[in-house]
Amino acid sequence: MLHYHTIPVTPFQQNCSLVWCDQTMEGAVIDPGGELERIEAEAARRGIRLAAIWLTHAHIDHAGGAGELAERLALPIIGPHEGDQFWIDGLPQQSAMFGFPAAQAFTPTRWLHDGDTVEVGREQLRVRHCPGHTPGHVVFHAPQIKRAFVGDVLFAGSIGRTDFPQGNHQQLIDSITQRLWPMGDETVFIPGHGPESSFGAERRSNPFVGGT
């Protein structure tokens, strides 16, 4: 069975998630934006052996710690989609601009594409490409536990910003309605910031995408 535990990190309270397979205790960390010692301590406390870093997109609060963690633990960096290359290249400047510890750029071990799968232990998650907030944004869907890790695509009661370079409002709306909604109303999503919600609840009441 697949498990997860979310740890808000960085001054932006970004929801970094540990996901792991309880048969093998192999785990992946989604979006290690910073505070790596807290993430590693939580993994150790639960007996999780980290095997990979998965990225939804390359904004500093999500990807700022990826290069350092990958180097220290010899982990592959999987994702995001190559549309976010320019954000990865800009990580050192992003960290300086927002007063984060110096972040290093990196080359992902594997870029992700719509329809790909990623594995942790004996569990598989599905990848959907959801551009709009950033061009290379991906989400990780775990149908076996009806969960989706959606980064900054959708929030409880809100949607991702699209006023960044290569952000696109219509693309974001299409990503939400064509790629998230089909995962099912009962699917609970873990957003990049703030509390969990379900797609059904957002379809009913989200002021930006309700009724779609």
Ligand SMILES: [Zn+2]
């Ligand atoms: Zn973002």
Ligand SMILES: [Zn+2]
């Ligand atoms: Zn974010």
